[in-house]
Amino acid sequence: MTHPAPIDVLSLEPDQLRARLDEHFAGRSQPSYRTGQVVKWVYERLASGWDEMTDLPATEREALASAFRLSEPTEERVAVSKDGTVKHLWRLEDGALVESVLIPTRTRLTLCISSQAGCAMGCTFCATGWGGFERQLTAGEIVSQYRASRRWAEAHDLGAITNIVYMGMGEPLANRKALHPSLTILNRGYDVGARRITVSTVGVVPGILELADRPEQFRLALSLHSPDSELRRELIPLEKRHPLPEVLDALEAFDQAGGKRITFEYTMIRGVNDALELAPRLADLAMRVNAFVNLIPFNPIPYRDWRPSDPVRIAAFARILEGRGVSVAVRGTRGRDIDAACGQLRAHVAEQLGAAAKGS
Ligand code: SAH
Ligand code: SF4
Numbered sequence: 001m002t003h004p005a006p007i008d009v010l011s012l013e014p015d016q017l018r019a020r021l022d023e024h025f026a027g028r029s030q031p032s033y034r035t036g037q038v039v040k041w042v043y044e045r046l047a048s049g050w051d052e053m054t055d056l057p058a059t060e061r062e063a064l065a066s067a068f069r070l071s072e073p074t075e076e077r078v079a080v081s082k083d084g085t086v087k088h089l090w091r092l093e094d095g096a097l098v099e100s101v102l103i104p105t106r107t108r109l110t111l112c113i114s115s116q117a118g119c120a121m122g123c124t125f126c127a128t129g130w131g132g133f134e135r136q137l138t139a140g141e142i143v144s145q146y147r148a149s150r151r152w153a154e155a156h157d158l159g160a161i162t163n164i165v166y167m168g169m170g171e172p173l174a175n176r177k178a179l180h181p182s183l184t185i186l187n188r189g190y191d192v193g194a195r196r197i198t199v200s201t202v203g204v205v206p207g208i209l210e211l212a213d214r215p216e217q218f219r220l221a222l223s224l225h226s227p228d229s230e231l232r233r234e235l236i237p238l239e240k241r242h243p244l245p246e247v248l249d250a251l252e253a254f255d256q257a258g259g260k261r262i263t264f265e266y267t268m269i270r271g272v273n274d275a276l277e278l279a280p281r282l283a284d285l286a287m288r289v290n291a292f293v294n295l296i297p298f299n300p301i302p303y304r305d306w307r308p309s310d311p312v313r314i315a316a317f318a319r320i321l322e323g324r325g326v327s328v329a330v331r332g333t334r335g336r337d338i339d340a341a342c343g344q345l346r347a348h349v350a351e352q353l354g355a356a357a358k359g360s
Contacts (some may be wrong), residue, residue: 004070006066006067006311007020007067007068007069008068008071008138008140009042009068009069009070009140010042010070010071010140010141010143010144010147010185011138011139011140011143011185012181012185013181013184013185013188013189013244014039014043014145014184014185014188014189016328016350017039017042017189018035018039020230021034021038021039021264022035022276024063024064024067024068026236028060028063030060034056034060035278036054037053037055037056037131038056038064041053041298041313042070042189043189043190043191043194043334044130046147046150046151047159048070048071048072048147048148048151049070050064050065051067054063054304055321059069064309065343068283068288071093071140071144071360072144072147072148073090073091073092073093073098073141073145073148073252074090075089075090075091075093075152076089076091076097076150077089077105077262078152084103084104084154085101085102085103085104086101086102086150086152086156086312087099087100087101087102088100088101088102088145088148088149088156090119090144090145090148092137092141096117096134096135097117098114098117098137098141098145098169099108099114099168099169100113100114100145100148100149100168101120101168102149102152102153102158102161104159107162108162108163109153109158109159109160109161109162109163109164110161110163110164110165111145111149111161111163111164111165112164112165112166112167112168112335113142113145113146113149113164113165113166113167113168114137114142114145114168114169114170115137115142115166115168115169115170115171115172115175115178115179115182116133116134116135116136116137116138116169116171116174116175117133117134117135117137117169117170118131118132118133118134118165118169119132119133119134119169119174120132120133120171120174121171121236121237121238122237123202123204123223123235123236123237124140124234124235124303124304125225125235125237125267125269125298125301125306126301126302127302127303128169128170129299130303134294136175136177136178137170137178138178138183139178139181139182139202141178142178142179142182143182143189143190145168145191146161146164146186146192147190149161157316159233159336161192162188162196163177163196163197163198164192164196164198165197165198165221166179166197166198166199166200167221168199168201168211171201171202171204172199172201172207173201173204173208173211174197174204174207175327176207176210178212179199179207179335180214183197183199183214183216183218184223184309186216187216194216194217194218195217195218195219195222195261197218197219197264198218198219198220198221199211199218199219199220199221200218200220200221200222200223200265201221201222201223202222202223202236203222203223203236203238203239203242203244203247204238204242205242205246205247205250206225207311208220208247208250208251208253208254209225209253209254211254212250212253212254212257212260213257217259217261218260218264219260219261219263220251220260220261220262221262221264221265222247222251222263222264222265222291223236223260223265224264224265224266224282224285225265225266225267225269225273225277226273227244227278227281227282227284227285228278228281229243229245231272231273232244233273235273244285248285248288248289250306251289251291252288252289254289254322255289255290257279261292262289262290262291262292263292263293263294264282264285264291264292264293264294265294265296265336266282266293266294266295266296267296267297267298267299267307268293268295268296268297268298268308268313268317269307269309270298270308270309270310270313271307272306274309274313274314274317276313276316276317276320278317279317279320279321280320280324282326283320283321283324283325283326284324286321286326287324287325287326291326292328292329293321293326293327293329294313294328294329294331295317295318295328295329295330295331296331297311297314297331297332314330315330
């Protein structure tokens with residue numbers, strides 16, 4: 001007889017976890033309050049192993065260990081920036097490596113998490129894109145970045161994580177099978193408010209529509225980078241499959257679904273997408289879907305000799321947007337001293353902090 005694969009506790013939505021545990025304990029003639037005990041250990045006390053669940057009898061802990069899996073990534077590397085930004089490199093069970101970043105400010109602690117190992121989208125300005133796609137993460141692997149980071153933050157007196165952004169490695173809307181449960185688990189299991197969670201995408205239209213349909217008010221960030229379809233195509237290959245007009249229609253649906261906030265991310269690359277003529281066109285798009293605009297200086301990557309736009313140009317660009325009634329923020333970069341290997345994780349997280357601050 002072959003054994004059924006142990007069930008991954010961290011990938012289950014809270015309702016599913018309760019149902020599975022009820023079934024498990026009923027089969028062992030255990031009282032039903034055992035389920036509540038385990039659920040509390042998982043979501044509130046962030047237990048990383050069955051042995052920690054000391055209010056359960058040892059025989060029950062053993063039975064749980066053979067029926068369920070509770071696996072956590074191991075900390076491969078951690079780097080702390082002078083400005084307080086903390087980057088983790090996590091090693092998953094099969095050896096795949098993913099990054100997450102903690103960004104403290106005076107009032108917030110934002111966590112940036114990865115949704116895939118690598119990314120298949122091939123955006124030309126993005127280090128992860130150049131690295132190619134390795135594999136999808138499971139919901140549990142997405143959620144475990146939060147669990148492990150929260151424990152790290154608590155142990156190092158950084159306080160509680162207040163916001164989560166899906167802006168690490170990967171395109172979350174190209175991994176919707178894991179994204180949707182991960183959102184539910186963070187929101188309903190770990191009690192992170194939907195409006196404190198932002199999903200960032202390059203424009204995967206079916207995924208945007210699915211998020212529009214969800215009842216929760218998760219936030220959406222569109223990595224726009226150009227209001228011009230032809231120029232955008234050179235930066236983001238997905239533009240060929242889902243051109244801007246189609247993406248904008250999907251964003252309109254998202255905006256009209258009510259109570260949902262959209263941010264445009266605009267990475268400013270010198271001489272590539274920072275012409276002042278583009279600003280009014282960007283403003284029109286932002287007004288159409290009530291988007292907040294973040295302007296982020298490009299982070300140089302090893303694969304292209306592009307440079308960030310001049311700060312004076314970025315300020316001029318921002319003024320044009322403001323003049324047209326668009327809410328805009330110019331972002332600096334955080335964690336510059338620790339982020340050499342990953343060309344993308346720092347800027348867009350700092351950017352999102354401001355969007356959340358303005359939007360809540
Ligand atoms: N795949 C999703 C989420 C991960 S990328 C997305 O693209 O939206 C998160 C953000 O980092 C995106 O806005 C992306 O455009 C930005 N980014 C990627 N490379 C960058 C770079 N070299 N400099 C600045 N921002 C970058
Ligand atoms: Fe993937 Fe986002 Fe990078 Fe594009 S910008 S390659 S979608 S991670």
